[in-house]
Amino acid sequence: MIDYHFDWGVISRNADNLVNALLLGLGLAVVSLVIGCVIGLVAAYARVSGRLWLSAPVRAYVEFIRCTPLLLLIFFVYFGLPEFDITYLDKTESFILTLSLYAGAYMSEVFRAGLASIPKQYVEAAKAIGLRPWQRQRYVVLPVMFRITLPSVSNNLISLFKDTSLAAAIAIPELTFTARQINANTFRVMEVWLTASAMYLVTCYIIATLLRLIERRYASIR
Amino acid sequence: MSKPPLLQARGVRKSFGNTEVLKGIDLEVRQGQVVSLIGASGSGKTTFLRCVNLLEEHNGGEILLDGDPIGYRMEGGRRRRLSEARVSAQRARIGMVFQQFNLFPHLTAEENVMLGLTKVLGKSKAEAREIASGWLARVGLAERRGHYPYQLSGGQQQRVAMARAVAMEPRLLLFDEVTSALDPELVAEVLGVMQDLAASGQTMLVVSHEMLFVREVSHHVVFMDQGRVAQEGTPAEVFENPESERLRSFLGRFHGIFRQQ
Numbered sequence: 001m002i003d004y005h006f007d008w009g010v011i012s013r014n015a016d017n018l019v020n021a022l023l024l025g026l027g028l029a030v031v032s033l034v035i036g037c038v039i040g041l042v043a044a045y046a047r048v049s050g051r052l053w054l055s056a057p058v059r060a061y062v063e064f065i066r067c068t069p070l071l072l073l074i075f076f077v078y079f080g081l082p083e084f085d086i087t088y089l090d091k092t093e094s095f096i097l098t099l100s101l102y103a104g105a106y107m108s109e110v111f112r113a114g115l116a117s118i119p120k121q122y123v124e125a126a127k128a129i130g131l132r133p134w135q136r137q138r139y140v141v142l143p144v145m146f147r148i149t150l151p152s153v154s155n156n157l158i159s160l161f162k163d164t165s166l167a168a169a170i171a172i173p174e175l176t177f178t179a180r181q182i183n184a185n186t187f188r189v190m191e192v193w194l195t196a197s198a199m200y201l202v203t204c205y206i207i208a209t210l211l212r213l214i215e216r217r218y219a220s221i222r
Numbered sequence: 223m224s225k226p227p228l229l230q231a232r233g234v235r236k237s238f239g240n241t242e243v244l245k246g247i248d249l250e251v252r253q254g255q256v257v258s259l260i261g262a263s264g265s266g267k268t269t270f271l272r273c274v275n276l277l278e279e280h281n282g283g284e285i286l287l288d289g290d291p292i293g294y295r296m297e298g299g300r301r302r303r304l305s306e307a308r309v310s311a312q313r314a315r316i317g318m319v320f321q322q323f324n325l326f327p328h329l330t331a332e333e334n335v336m337l338g339l340t341k342v343l344g345k346s347k348a349e350a351r352e353i354a355s356g357w358l359a360r361v362g363l364a365e366r367r368g369h370y371p372y373q374l375s376g377g378q379q380q381r382v383a384m385a386r387a388v389a390m391e392p393r394l395l396l397f398d399e400v401t402s403a404l405d406p407e408l409v410a411e412v413l414g415v416m417q418d419l420a421a422s423g424q425t426m427l428v429v430s431h432e433m434l435f436v437r438e439v440s441h442h443v444v445f446m447d448q449g450r451v452a453q454e455g456t457p458a459e460v461f462e463n464p465e466s467e468r469l470r471s472f473l474g475r476f477h478g479i480f481r482q483q
Contacts, residue, residue: 124277125324125383129338129390130314133306139337143328218328 036103043108065105233283317387377408
C-alpha cells in the first residue's frame with residue numbers, strides 16, 4: 001500500500017463508461033421511486049381505509065418487505081420468477097420491479113403518517129364548500145400531504161439511489177458493477193473505488209440540495 | 223312572516239356516546255334574517271351549527287333547508303341517508319366560517335376563494351378569479367390576494383375565509399365563534415365584515431360571544447342552555463327581560479361591556 005502509485009489515466013480512459021453507469025443508476029432510482037410512490041399511495045389509503053380486508057394484506061406486504069434484505073428480494077425476483085414461467089422480464093425490468101415494491105412499502109408508511117397528520121379542519125373546510133369526497137382528496141388532502149412528506153420522499157430517493165448498487169449482483173451495468181469491471185481489468189483498486197465513491201457522494205449531495213430547494217419552494221405550510 | 227322559513231329545525235337531537243348534547247332543538251331562520259345562538263360553552267351551540275352543515279349527523283328530529291331534509295330523504299315513509307355526493311351538494315348551499323379559519327394552507331387567498339367556485343359550481347377559472355378578487359376587495363384584502371395563509375394575520379385569514387364562504391352565494395351562512403381565536407385588536411375588522419354581510423341581506427346563523435354584535439346586528443336571539451333552547455326572541459326581549467336565572471347570570475358576565483358603550 002505504501003508503495004502504491006496512483007495512475008488516474010484509468011479513470012479518464014473509462015470516464016464515458018462511468019458517467020453512463022451513474023446515469024443508469026440514477027434512472028433506476030427515479031423510476032422506482034415514481035412507481036413506488038404510486039404503490040405507496042394506494043397502500044397508504046388501504047391502510048387508513050378502516051377495512052381489514054384491505055389493510056391486513058397491505059400490512060403483511062409492508063412488514064415482509066421491511067424485514068427482508070433487499071439483496072435477497074432482488075435474487076428472489078430475478079431468479080425466482082422464471083421458475084414460475086414468468087420469463088418476460090429482463091434483468092433491468094426485474095430490478096425495477098423489486099426496487100419499486102421495496103420503495104412502495106417504505107413510501108406507504110411515509111404517506112400513511114402524512115395522511116394521519118393532516119388536520120381535520122382542512123377536510124371540514126373542504127366539506128363546507130361542497131367538495132365531493134374524491135375532490136377533497138384531490139384538491140386538499142393530497143397536495144397538503146405531499147408538501148408535508150416531501151422531506152421523507154427526498155430521503156427515500158437518496159437511499160434508493162445508493163441501493164441501486166445492489167443491481168451489480170445481477171450484472172446490471174450501473175456504477176458499482178462498472179467500477180468492479182474496470183477494476184478487474186486494470187487492478188487500479190484505489191483509483192476506481194475512490195472515484196466511484198466520490199461519484200455517489202457528489203450525486204447524493206446534488207440531489208439533496210435540489211430537493212431542499214424544492215422543499216423551500218413549497219414551504220407554504222405553517 | 224308569511225314566507226316559509228329558510229331553515230327549520232324540529233326536535234333535533236344529537237348524542238356523543240352516552241352524552242346527549244342536543245335535547246330537541248326547535249329553531250327557525252327566515253330569509254334575510256340574522257339569528258344568533260348564545261349560551262355558555264357546552265350548551266350545544268356549535269354542535270347544532272355543525273349538524274346544520276352535516277359535519278355532525280343528528281340522531282333525531284329533522285333539519286329542513288328550503289323544505290328539504292338535510293342529510294336524508296324520505297322513501298316510502300322511511301329515512302334514507304343521502305349519498306355523499308348529494309350531501310356535498312346540500313353543503314354547497316350552506317356556507318360556514320370556522321373559529322380556526324381553516325384556510326387551505328397550500329393555496330393563496332385568491333385560490334382559497336376560487337376552489338369551490340371552479341370545482342363545485344363549475345365556473346371557469348377567469349370567472350372564478352373575478353368573483354374572488356371582487357370578494358377579497360370587499361373584505362379589504364384586494365392587495366393580499368396572492369398571499370398564502372401563513373403570510374396573513376388571523377383577522378386577515380378570517381376575512382379570506384368569509385370571502386371563501388360567501389363567494390359560493392350560499393342560501394345560509396354559518397358562523398362558528400369566528401372571533402374567538404383572534405387577538406382582541408383584530409376582532410373589529412372581522413365583525414365589520416359580518417355587519418356588512420348582514421346589512422346586504424345575507425341570511426346568517428351566528429354562534430358568538432360578542433354580545434354587543436349579537437345585540438346590534440341580530441334579528442332574533444336564541445339562548446341555549448344544556449342542549450335546549452331556554453329562551454328566544456328579539457335582542458331587546460332576550461337582553462332586557464331574561465326570564466331565567468341562568469340567562470341572567472350568563473348575561474351578567476357581559477355587563478361590563480354593555481355599560482362601556
